[in-house]
Structures are given as structure tokens and as C-alpha cells.
Amino acid sequence: xxxxxxxxxxxxxxxxxxxxxxxxxxxxxxxxxxxxxxxxxxxxxxxxxxxxxxxxxxxxxxxxxxxxxxxxxxxxxxxxxxxxxxxxxxxxxxxxxxxxxxxxxxxxxxxxxxxxxxxxxxxxxxxxxxxxxxxxxxxxxxxxxxxxxxxxxxxxxxxxxxxxxxxxxxxxxxxxxxxxxxxxxxxxxxxxxxxxxxxxxxxxxxx
Amino acid sequence: xxxxxxxxxxxxxxxxxxxxxxxxxxxxxxxxxxxxxxxxxxxxxxxxxxxxxxxxxxxxxxxxxxxxxxxxxxxxxxxxxxxxxxxxxxxxxxxxxxxxxxxxxxxxxxxxxxxxxxxxxxxxxxxxxxxxxxxxxxxxxxxxxxxxxxxxxxxxxxxxxxxxxxxxxxxxxxxxxxxxxxxxxxxxxxxxxxxxxxxxxxxxxxx
DNA sequence: GTCTATACCATGATAGAC
DNA sequence: GTCTATCATGGTATAGAC
Numbered sequence: 001x002x003x004x005x006x007x008x009x010x011x012x013x014x015x016x017x018x019x020x021x022x023x024x025x026x027x028x029x030x031x032x033x034x035x036x037x038x039x040x041x042x043x044x045x046x047x048x049x050x051x052x053x054x055x056x057x058x059x060x061x062x063x064x065x066x067x068x069x070x071x072x073x074x075x076x077x078x079x080x081x082x083x084x085x086x087x088x089x090x091x092x093x094x095x096x097x098x099x100x101x102x103x104x105x106x107x108x109x110x111x112x113x114x115x116x117x118x119x120x121x122x123x124x125x126x127x128x129x130x131x132x133x134x135x136x137x138x139x140x141x142x143x144x145x146x147x148x149x150x151x152x153x154x155x156x157x158x159x160x161x162x163x164x165x166x167x168x169x170x171x172x173x174x175x176x177x178x179x180x181x182x183x184x185x186x187x188x189x190x191x192x193x194x195x196x197x198x199x200x201x202x203x204x205x206x207x
Numbered sequence: 208x209x210x211x212x213x214x215x216x217x218x219x220x221x222x223x224x225x226x227x228x229x230x231x232x233x234x235x236x237x238x239x240x241x242x243x244x245x246x247x248x249x250x251x252x253x254x255x256x257x258x259x260x261x262x263x264x265x266x267x268x269x270x271x272x273x274x275x276x277x278x279x280x281x282x283x284x285x286x287x288x289x290x291x292x293x294x295x296x297x298x299x300x301x302x303x304x305x306x307x308x309x310x311x312x313x314x315x316x317x318x319x320x321x322x323x324x325x326x327x328x329x330x331x332x333x334x335x336x337x338x339x340x341x342x343x344x345x346x347x348x349x350x351x352x353x354x355x356x357x358x359x360x361x362x363x364x365x366x367x368x369x370x371x372x373x374x375x376x377x378x379x380x381x382x383x384x385x386x387x388x389x390x391x392x393x394x395x396x397x398x399x400x401x402x403x404x405x406x407x408x409x410x411x412x413x414x
Numbered sequence: 415g416t417c418t419a420t421a422c423c424a425t426g427a428t429a430g431a432c
Numbered sequence: 433g434t435c436t437a438t439c440a441t442g443g444t445a446t447a448g449a450c
Binding site: 035036152197198 | 239240242243296318322323324357358359360363364366367368370371372373374377378379380383384387389398401402403404405406407408409410
């Protein structure tokens with residue numbers, strides 16, 4: 001058995017520290033979005049000095065990119081952990097439900113819809129893009145098989161279905177519904193799931 | 208007949224100037240969003256000095272609020288101009304289609320989804336809120352009657368349907384689909400309309 | 415690697431002449 | 433009301449000591 005490469009205490013500490021920074025960024029990004037999140041706040045949230053932040057990440061952009069990449073990785077892990085025998089359509093529904101539930105608890109959506117600057121910046125980040133492409137492929141495969149079993153519409157391109165699911169995971173309607181205070185979190189998730197998969201219209205009654 | 212109150216040349220000039228400012232803000236807001244739009248850019252786009260901008264609008268916030276209010280007014284005008292005999296569901300579909308088409312041509316969506324700060328700021332603007340409530344009532348009435356004729360699902364609350372339609376008008380999927388370059392604007396609009404009203408799933412086949 | 419202190423700059427907002 | 437010139441703030445990033 002190959003001996004596990006030992007990490008020095010310092011190296012372990014570094015990893016823990018960076019993880020706690022990423023966690024703080026997730027929280028602030030979800031609360032305020034990219035522009036309104038300041039490096040001072042991140043530093044304060046972690047409990048270190050701002051300058052120390054820059055020892056770990058060279059810029060605010062790269063910090064946000066690391067957080068978003070981490071997010072995609074979490075999603076990939078979640079998707080890969082689904083039981084293989086589960087039908088594709090159930091997996092897809094489960095993934096959207098999971099994403100919405102994470103978001104209801106103050107987590108981040110997968111898609112950086114909220115900011116054009118961050119969007120541009122991420123497009124130039126090869127590590128992030130590569131992860132996103134992995135996720136796209138994985139979900140694209142699920143969509144394809146759900147289409148062939150007749151569980152999803154075959155007249156829509158895969159990309160359209162994929163983007164629709166992504167978009168639903170960061171739909172601003174969730175925030176407004178939550179603000180109204182009329183519905184429980186579970187009800188809001190159910191509404192989002194249903195409008196996504198079933199639509200707003202009534203299917204013509206069977207003859 | 209009551210004589211129309213005459214507007215002096217200066218007053219007319221003022222109105223024209225403010226309209227051109229609003230127009231520039233629409234353009235920049237659609238391109239870059241609130242945070243990334245600077246007052247220098249607005250001034251440059253209009254062709255006046257930044258200080259002059261502040262003679263018309265006391266702050267960047269109030270400028271954005273004026274632009275958003277103008278947007279809601281346009282939407283209200285459009286909705287009220289629909290023929291009275293048109294069925295409610297057709298009106299609703301037409302409104303979403305119109306909003307998407309405006310957006311495809313570089314216009315702004317109705318809902319300030321993209322920015323949490325602007326959202327907060329607008330919530331404190333009584334003029335804007337009052338217009339939004341007018342629009343909500345108008346569209347809410349249409350949704351209600353479309354539900355009673357069986358064209359829209361009766362199991363969803365009116366607010367959920369309303370928010371879903373608003374959200375579709377500013378769905379980030381549109382940007383990504385446009386970036387991909389695989390589909391025409393008309394196709395993209397059709398995709399959005401269909402995923403909104405028909406959903407992603409296949410209705411169970413009639414027995 | 416962490417800190418304090420600071421450079422530097424973009425940008426919202428204003429002063430004051432015309 | 434428009435301009436040029438300027439201020440003030442706040443935020444990213446860095447220097448340099450420990």
C-alpha cells in the first residue's frame with residue numbers, strides 16, 4: 001500500500017483556512033452579491049486581516065471564482081452520489097429540488113445570474129469553465145435519457161432544458177415569495193418545481 | 208374649451224432633455240446593470256456634463272428609479288392598449304412575448320432581478336411602487352380570469368403565476384442562448400414562451 | 415502568513431464661474 | 433442649467449514589520 005503523502009501541520013492549516021474563507025464568501029455572495037461584497041467584510045467574517053486574504057487569493061475576482069468553482073464541485077458531488085438505478089427524470093427533479101432547498105437556507109445558486117461582471121470574469125477562468133462543462137455533460141446526459149423515455153419534451157433542445165433548470169435554481173421569484181411571507185419554504189420549492197416541469201397552462205383534457 | 212397650459216420653450220427643452228437621459232439610462236442599465244453603470248458614462252452617452260445630470264436627478268439611485276418607473280409606465284400603456292375582446296390568456300401570452308422581444312432588441316426587463324441594491328432602493332420609492340401595484344393589479348385580474356376559463360392552472364396562487372411571468376421576462380437563459388448563437392431571436396422567444404406556459408415535462412397521454 | 419498602515423484609484427457628488 | 437475643476441468616500445490592493 002502506497003503511504004499517504006503526509007501533509008504538514010502548516011499545510012493542513014492552510015487548507016482549513018482557505019476552506020473557511022470560501023465558506024465566508026459563499027455566505028456573503030448569497031446575501032449581497034458580488035459587487036456589494038467587500039474584501040473588508042470577507043476578512044471580518046473570517047476573522048483575519050484583509051491583507052492576509054490577498055496571501056491566499058490574488059484578487060477579489062479570483063476569490064469569487066474559487067467560491068463558484070467550489071459550488072460547482074459540490075453540485076457535481078451531489079449528482080454523482082445519486083443511486084444509479086434512479087430514473088433520469090427523478091434525478092433531474094431531485095437536483096433542482098436540492099438546489100432550491102440549499103438556496104432557501106441561504107446558500108448560493110449554481111448559475112451566476114446576478115452579475116454581468118462576474119459572469120464575464122468567470123468565462124475567463126479555465127478551472128471554473130472546465131467544471132461547468134463537466135456538469136453540463138452530466139446533466140445533458142440525464143436530460144437526453146429522460147427525453148427518450150418520454151419524461152421530458154423531445155421538441156426542446158437539450159441546452160434549452162438545461163438552461164431552464166439552471167435558471168429555475170436562481171429564480172428571483174423565490175426571493176419575492178419568501179418576502180411575502182405567505183408560504184412555507186417547502187411550498188415555495190413545490191411551486192418552483194411545478195411551474196418548471198408542468199408549466200402555467202392547463203394541458204388539454206383527454207377526449 | 209379650456210386652453211391648454213402653454214409650456215415655455217425652456218420647459219419643453221427640459222422635458223426633452225430628461226427623456227433623453229432616461230433613454231440613455233435604459234440602454235446602459237440593459238447593457239451593464241446598475242452597479243456597473245457610472246454617472247460619467249450616462250453623461251457621456253447623453254452628451255452633457257456629469258454635473259448637469261445632478262441638476263435633473265439628485266442621485267444615481269433616483270435616476271435609476273426614474274428609469275424603472277418609466278419602464279413600468281411603458282408596460283402599463285402597452286397592456287391597456289390591448290383590445291378588450293381579446294381573451295385574458297392571449298393578453299398574458301402577448302405581454303410576455305412583447306417583453307421578451309423588447310429585451311432581445313437590447314431593452315430592459317420589467318423586474319429588477321439583477322441587483323439586490325437596486326431592489327432595496329426601489330422598494331423605498333413610492334412612485335415606482337405605486338406603478339408596480341397598478342401593473343400587478345391589472346395582470347392579476349387577467350390571470351384570475353384566465354384561470355376561471357381554464358386556460359391557466361387553478362391550483363397555483365395568482366402571485367405565483369404573476370411572479371413566474373415576470374421572472375421569465377428577465378430570465379438569464381435568454382442571454383446564454385443568445386451567446387450560443389444557435390438560434391434566432393424568434394426561436395429563443397418561442398422557447399421561453401413554451402417552457403413558461405407548457406413546462407418541460409410531457410403531460411400524461413390521454414387514455 | 416499575519417498584522418497595521420497606507421498607496422492608489424474609481425466614482426458619486428459638489429462648488430462656483432458663466 | 434451648463435460647464436470645468438474639485439472634493440470625499442470607499443474599496444482594491446500592497447508595503448513592511450513581526
